[in-house]
Amino acid sequence: MCCTADTRSIYTMLLHATELQNRTGELRTWEFDAVFSPEASTTDVYERLAMPVVDGVLDGISGSLLAYGQTSSGMCGHAPCLGMTAHAQTLCLSAAHKLLGLPFAFARPHPQARHIRSLASSTSRG
Amino acid sequence: MHDVFAAIMEQPDAAEWSVEISFVELYNEKIFDLLEPTSTDLRIIEDAMLGATVRDMVRERVDSPTRALELLAIGSANRAVAATAANQRSSRSHVLFSLRVTSAPRNGSRTTAVLHVVDLAGSERVRKTGAEGARLTESRRINSSLLALGNVVQALAKASHERAAPSHVPYRDSKLTRLLSSALGGNSRTAFVCTLSPTTSNASESASTLQFAARARSVRQTASKVVLTDETDSAALAAAQQQIARLRAALDAARQDRGMC
Numbered sequence: 129m130c131c132t133a134d135t136r137s138i139y140t141m142l143l144h145a146t147e148l149q150n151r152t153g154e155l156r157t158w159e160f161d162a163v164f165s166p167e168a169s170t171t172d173v174y175e176r177l178a179m180p181v182v183d184g185v186l187d188g189i190s191g192s193l194l195a196y197g198q199t200s201s202g203m204c205g206h207a208p209c210l211g212m213t214a215h216a217q218t219l220c221l222s223a224a225h226k227l228l229g230l231p232f233a234f235a236r237p238h239p240q241a242r243h244i245r246s247l248a249s250s251t252s253r254g
Numbered sequence: 255m256h257d258v259f260a261a262i263m264e265q266p267d268a269a270e271w272s273v274e275i276s277f278v279e280l281y282n283e284k285i286f287d288l289l290e291p292t293s294t295d296l297r298i299i300e301d302a303m304l305g306a307t308v309r310d311m312v313r314e315r316v317d318s319p320t321r322a323l324e325l326l327a328i329g330s331a332n333r334a335v336a337a338t339a340a341n342q343r344s345s346r347s348h349v350l351f352s353l354r355v356t357s358a359p360r361n362g363s364r365t366t367a368v369l370h371v372v373d374l375a376g377s378e379r380v381r382k383t384g385a386e387g388a389r390l391t392e393s394r395r396i397n398s399s400l401l402a403l404g405n406v407v408q409a410l411a412k413a414s415h416e417r418a419a420p421s422h423v424p425y426r427d428s429k430l431t432r433l434l435s436s437a438l439g440g441n442s443r444t445a446f447v448c449t450l451s452p453t454t455s456n457a458s459e460s461a462s463t464l465q466f467a468a469r470a471r472s473v474r475q476t477a478s479k480v481v482l483t484d485e486t487d488s489a490a491l492a493a494a495q496q497q498i499a500r501l502r503a504a505l506d507a508a509r510q511d512r513g514m515c
Contacts, residue, residue, distance in 0.1 A: 156461070158468040177445045181369065184443045185355055188365025192437035194372040197449030197463055 274313045274354040275322055277329035281347035283399065283429055287311045288329030288349070298432050305436035306425075313354070326351065348399065348430055349373045370437055374400065374430075402428035403438075407470050410439050414474040438473070446470050 150156050162176050181191035277288040278296070287293040289312040299309045316322045333349065349372065356366040405424050413420035425435040437444050448467040450460045 156464075158464045160467060160471060173447065177447060181443050181445050185353070185367045185369045186357070188357070188367050189443060190367045190369070190436065190441060191443040191445075192370040192372060192434065193445050193447070194370075194374060194434075194437075195447045195449070196374050196466065197447075 272315060272356045273317075273322065274315050274356075275325050276308070276311050276313045276350075276352045276354075277325060278308055278311055278350050278352075279333055279347050280350070280399070280430055280433070285311075285429060288332045289314065289325060291332045298429060305440060306432045308433070322353075348375050350433060370434070372434065372437075374403075399428040399430040402431045403434070404466055404469075406431045406435075406438055407466065407473060411469045411472040414472055444473075 164173055178193055181193055184191045275289075279286045279288050284294070285296040285298070285308055287296060287308070287310075293310070296311060297309045298306050301307050314321075314325060316325065329351070333347075351371045351373075353369045353371075354366065355369070356364060402424065405427065409420050409423045413423075420439065423435075423439055425431045425439075431438070436442055446467060448463050450463055
C-alpha cells in the first residue's frame, strides 16, 4: 500500500518543485519551531509539541493541539491521512494518560508522515 | 498501573481532579456528538466561562484513563459507522476531542482548563481529486472551513505582527473557527502539527501548508490560568454590568453629538 522508495530522494525531488521556489528560482524558506522527519517517533513529537500544552492544562492553562495537512499527506496512495489521524489520536491517548497521571505507551508513527510543529503561543505568562 | 494510582493517592498535597470528556465531529458545517450518535446538527452557544461551546453535547466525567480511552474508541467507532454511509467521511470531517480538567488542591484555588485535540479534515484540490456531487459539496465545505481558519489565523498573525489588538477576526465565518476561537485567539496555548506529502505532484498543497504553518506560528497569544472562585460568577456579572454602563454612556454621547436625543 505504501511507497517504499527512499524518502530522502523524494524530499530532494520535492525541493526542485517550482511551487517551493520564488520567482527567481530560489528556494522559498519558512521557519518553524520544529521539523520532524518521517523517522521521528511519536514520543519525539509528543515531547516537543504536546507536552508544553498538556503541562499547561494541568496548571490551569487551556490548550489545543491541532493536526493540519492535505488529504493523504501520509502519502499512502488510497488511504486518507493515516499519518495525521494516527498522530492526532496518539496525542489524544497520551494526553489523556498524562492528565490522569499514568504512564503511556506509544505506537510508531506512520513512517511516511512528516511533521512540522508550530507552537503558536510559546509566550505564556502563566 | 495500580502502583501509580496508589502513588498519586499518597501524595500529601494530592489535588482533587475531575476530568470531563466530550467528542464532537464537524461534517458539512454540522456538528455531531460522537458520544451520542443520535444527535443531529447541534448548535453552538456562547458560555461566559467556557467560550463557544456545543449545546447539549455529552460531557462525561471519567475517573480512569481506561474509561477515557473507551470513550475515544466509542466515538471513533461512531465516526467509522458514519464513514461507510457517507463515503470516507472520516477523513472529510473535523474532529474535536476535548478534556476539561478541573483541579482542587487541598490548599489552593480551583483551576480549570480544557485540552482540545483537533484533527482537521485534509485540504485538497477539487480539480485533482475529481470529486463530484455530494463529495464536491463536502470538499467545498471542508475547504471553506479551512479557508475560514486560514483567514482567522491571518488576521491574528497580522495583529501580532503589528503588535496591535486585532480589529476584526472572522471567527463567525465557520463553525470550526467559532469553536476554536478561544484556542486560536484567546486564553490558550496552541500547537499545530502540519503534515506534508513528499511527492512533487502535491507540491502546491505542500507550499500552502507550509505557508499556513508559518502564519500560525507568528500568532502570539498570552495565556493565563483560569482560577475558579465563588466570586467568579459575580465578578463576571459586575464586569458585564460595567461594560453595559460604559457602552450606554458612549451611545448617549454619540446620540447627543448627532442631535438625536
